Amino acid sequence: QILVISGDLTWQGKPAGYTELGEWLREKLFPATDLSAADCVICPGNHDMDRKKTIGLLKRTGDPQEADEVLRPESLAGVFARPFAAFVEFAQSFGIPAPMLHGAPNYLAGVRELHGIQFVCANSAWFCRDSTTDRGQLWLGLPQLLSMPLMDPNDYDTAPITVAVLHHPQEWLANPEYNAYGDRRNTYGYLAERAHTILSGHTHGAIERATRCY
Numbered sequence: 001q002i003l004v005i006s007g008d009l010t011w012q013g014k015p016a017g018y019t020e021l022g023e024w025l026r027e028k029l030f031p032a033t034d035l036s037a038a039d040c041v042i043c044p045g046n047h048d049m050d051r052k053k054t055i056g057l058l059k060r061t062g063d064p065q066e067a068d069e070v071l072r073p074e075s076l077a078g079v080f081a082r083p084f085a086a087f088v089e090f091a092q093s094f095g096i097p098a099p100m101l102h103g104a105p106n107y108l109a110g111v112r113e114l115h116g117i118q119f120v121c122a123n124s125a126w127f128c129r130d131s132t133t134d135r136g137q138l139w140l141g142l143p144q145l146l147s148m149p150l151m152d153p154n155d156y157d158t159a160p161i162t163v164a165v166l167h168h169p170q171e172w173l174a175n176p177e178y179n180a181y182g183d184r185r186n187t188y189g190y191l192a193e194r195a196h197t198i199l200s201g202h203t204h205g206a207i208e209r210a211t212r213c214y
Helices: 015-033 064-070 082-094 142-147 187-193
Strands: 003-005 040-042 110-114 117-121 162-165 197-199
Touching: 015 082, 040 117, 064 142, 142 187
Parallel strands: 003 040, 117 162, 162 197
Antiparallel strands: 110 117
């Protein structure tokens, strides 16, 4: 068994929320399911960041070159990772193994194998600034994906099952992330070609059921 949480582990990235989550997992879910922290796969969502720590960071951009430059894997630790400090601290202290990004453990993005399944954890929340206006302005970070040892699309039918995990659905991404322009790759398409399925969350709308047949 594997527990996959595609972001929003807590509310507004507050440490108290992670304390509550940890207690619920240890005292409720894990005893009922025989799961452990080692069986968990997580990625960050917009509520896993402390928005006060985004002050001074680059505001949202529509320029793919600018987004790619600031989201290079080697540039994340001291800058764009700052708002996710409580998320990282929780995952680390709780004992959830970190994915690997650019040759090093990284809780914010990377690749991890668990029970024979390869999980590609991506972070769609790097540029989250205001939930009411984030839609269509977010970036996954193409350089991060390019640095990951993902499966060859030609091996799709024979490669180990690969699951991509990210918080926001495609429509929340900036247009260049799912449409190719010039020499830049289609980021979402690049990921989709290298994963058998993509798990995402974020949307909270109720399911509408038909009340009349035509």
